[in-house]
Amino acid sequence: MSALAKRRAGVILRLGAVAATLVVFLFPVYWLVTMAFKPQQEWAPTEGQIFWLPHDWTFGNFRRIFGGSATGDSGLSFLISTPIDALTPILNSLVASVGGTALALVIGTSTAYGISRFGAGGKVLPFQILQLRMFPPIAIIIPVLFLWTYLKLFDTLPGLVIIYAAITFPFVVWLMRSFFDEVPREIREAAIVDGCSELGAFRKAVLPLVRGGLATTALFVFILNWSDFLIALVLTSQRVHTAPVFLSQIQSAATGQEYGSQAALGLILIIPPVLLSILIQRHLVRGLTFGAVKR
Amino acid sequence: MADVTLRGVARRFGGRTALDGVDLDISDGEFFCVLGPPSSGKSTLLRTIVGLEPPDEGTVSIGGRDVTDLAPAARDIAIVFQNLALYPDKTVYDNLAFPLRQRKDRPGRDEERRRVEQAARTLGIEKLLSRRPAQLSGGERQRVAIGRALVRTPRVFLFDEPLSALDALLRIRMRAELKHLQRELGRTLVYVTNDQVEAMSMADRVCVLESGRVLQVAPPRVVYDRPASTYVSRIVGTPPMNLLPIEIRVVDGELRLQAPGFSLAGPPGPALEGVVNAQGQRLVLGARPEDISIVPPARSLPTARVVAVEPLGGEVVVDVEFDGRIVKAIEPPGTAVAPDDLVGLQIDLSRVHVFVEDGEALYHAAGRSDLTLVEDVGVGSPR
Structure with missing residues (x-):
């Protein structure tokens, strides 16, 4: 085989591998998007016919999850069991995720700064914090349920916010600590000599340098909270169901799992993380500390 | 203020x-x-x-x-x-x-x-x-x-x-x-x-x-x-000051500083009092490279062998081996010496120092000519 042919074979092989990987990863997305727009008749193959793309495009699934009817207002539908509304669960999810993320960021970032700059807690504290993550959530969630009931936090938004913050706190500490470690300690000292208070030095001199890290951490933690199913399932009841829990319960007596409605809600749930990533994209760039000090 | x-x-x-x-x-x-x-x-x-x-x-x-x-x-x-x-x-x-x-x-x-x-x-x-x-x-x-x-x-x-x-x-x-x-x-x-x-x-x-x-x-x-x-x-001066071990004695009311290969004499007056009082301690004689001149060998002068010559443009640093140690001298450019040459060392005695070995200074000539070179009478050998 000539060198050129070899190289060509290599390229083809590589492209093949890329294509195969893409198929594996994109298939669920494809499934989700197409399913969200399929009418009920096309959810499953009928008479051996598979609907790779929706034959009759419809927004019915979206209408259905927001309290309407899948077949339009006029049409009578045997599908409708009980009207459902995903709006409240989505809002619940937003509040709990954003609140939990914000709380974890505030506490975690301060903790990380203390550890990185002042050696707070010695060598042990960072590992103790990491230890919190050693237990799988399922192992501790039942005791937490009792605790939350006792504290009257069960099935409340503050209860979710607190547990989300607690669970993601170690991530924030460990991520932010490594970002703070990269900021030369003289930056803080220069700010203090320049007249800043300790808090002012943190806010005006150090924090701007870890913006990128903070944005990355925020996105990471938000996605963790946003996609939580287990904790919300245990710690909430009807009142503050989050979107993932709500999604799992969309089913009707007539059809069993409502694939179309679930896909529609799934599609909506993808939007916030994607939007957030786009919003903070320019902060996700590293190298903000470049030029601070001589190397 | x-x-x-x-x-x-x-x-x-x-x-x-x-x-x-x-x-x-x-x-x-x-x-x-x-x-x-x-x-x-x-x-x-x-x-x-x-x-x-x-x-x-x-x-x-x-x-x-x-x-x-x-x-x-x-x-x-x-x-x-x-x-x-x-x-x-x-x-x-x-x-x-x-x-x-x-x-x-x-x-x-x-x-x-x-x-x-x-x-x-x-x-x-x-x-x-x-x-x-x-x-x-x-x-x-x-x-x-x-x-x-x-x-x-x-x-x-x-x-x-x-x-x-x-x-x-x-x-x-x-x-x-x-x-x-x-x-x-x-x-x-x-x-x-x-x-x-x-x-x-x-x-x-x-x-x-x-x-x-x-x-x-x-x-x-x-x-x-x-x-x-x-x-x-x-720590100050490049190359650093040369330090040579010396012994001191008082001979005939005169202070003798016995270095390897040469000795110095001086009146045991107030200027050298610190040195006199340090009898029995290990002392060193200090001379900066620019205060040592390379001259043709002479019987009256300590003799050394050139080891290396470093021309730096404005000056030449000459390393000589003297009594088993390297002594550095700064010479004017164009100094014609080569490794293995035997040369005489002329030390500017009005610029030398005496220290306790790895310790404080006892004497700075600082322009005064208290010390003079004497013919080595060969009494005792330095360590």
Whole structure:
């Protein structure tokens, strides 16, 4: 085989591998998007016919999850069991995720700064914090349920916010600590000599340098909270169901799992993380500390 | 008045002593250099003065006021860090304006602009005000760091090896500029360095620090001409001072300094009293390379063998082997010697020193001719 042919074979092989990987990863997305727009008749193959793309495009699934009817207002539908509304669960999810993320960021970032700059807690504290993550959530969630009931936090938004913050706190500490470690300690000292208070030095001199890290951490933690199913399932009841829990319960007596409605809600749930990533994209760039000090 | 006074300042980190009872009196308007090898406590000293590092013991006063327990911001001091520590996310203008904006008596916008531009003009960086640190060259960043210290006209400036990362040419230029700048501002400046050339060329007075102890505080010329100890003698001057072991005896009412291969005599008068009193201790004779001349061998002179010749352009450093040790001499350019030549050593006796071995100075000739070379009578051999 000539060198050129070899190289060509290599390229083809590589492209093949890329294509195969893409198929594996994109298939669920494809499934989700197409399913969200399929009418009920096309959810499953009928008479051996598979609907790779929706034959009759419809927004019915979206209408259905927001309290309407899948077949339009006029049409009578045997599908409708009980009207459902995903709006409240989505809002619940937003509040709990954003609140939990914000709380974890505030506490975690301060903790990380203390550890990185002042050696707070010695060598042990960072590992103790990491230890919190050693237990799988399922192992501790039942005791937490009792605790939350006792504290009257069960099935409340503050209860979710607190547990989300607690669970993601170690991530924030460990991520932010490594970002703070990269900021030369003289930056803080220069700010203090320049007249800043300790808090002012943190806010005006150090924090701007870890913006990128903070944005990355925020996105990471938000996605963790946003996609939580287990904790919300245990710690909430009807009142503050989050979107993932709500999604799992969309089913009707007539059809069993409502694939179309679930896909529609799934599609909506993808939007916030994607939007957030786009919003903070320019902060996700590293190298903000470049030029601070001589190397 | 912004004199800086340290009294008994001590600082330990774990088991390591960084500062060991430091007493210093830095005068108002003085260019004061702290010279010492790495980890001699220089940086800790600066950080103690500025207030970032509280001393374990002792006091720091500025302008007659005890500031030991005062926060850095309240001391009216500026520091230029070794790594500069510019704010990389801010423009040069904002870097310079930052210290002004943190003050309680924060100036208005116009006043701020005026002062930033004035500082920028002083340092020749007025065209860079809208750039960020990453877009600057090493020398420009250096100036921005100095500008940030300059802009709020503090009483005392502290510099922590600020030139160490610059290339050699830029360093020489910045040295002259810094000296000039300090003269112009007339403010107290404490400058920490491990580069003796920086200390010698810029300082009004030099403080030699080693292992957290002050070995000598004096004007550069004095540190050079009358080093307080062998350590100081070797930290200042390139190549360092030659040290030769000697023994001393008093023969016929005359002091004899017996070096390997030659001996010196002098009256045991007040000038040499310290040396006389040190009988029995291990002593060394110190002679700077420029005070040793290479001459044709003669019976009356100590003889040595040339080992290496390093022409440096303006001068030639000649390494000779004398009594099993290397002695360095600085000769005028064009000196015609080659390795393995046998040469005579002529030591300028009006410029020699006597030290306790690894210890303090006992005698500096400092221009006086107390000592004379005598024919070796061969009594006893030196160690």
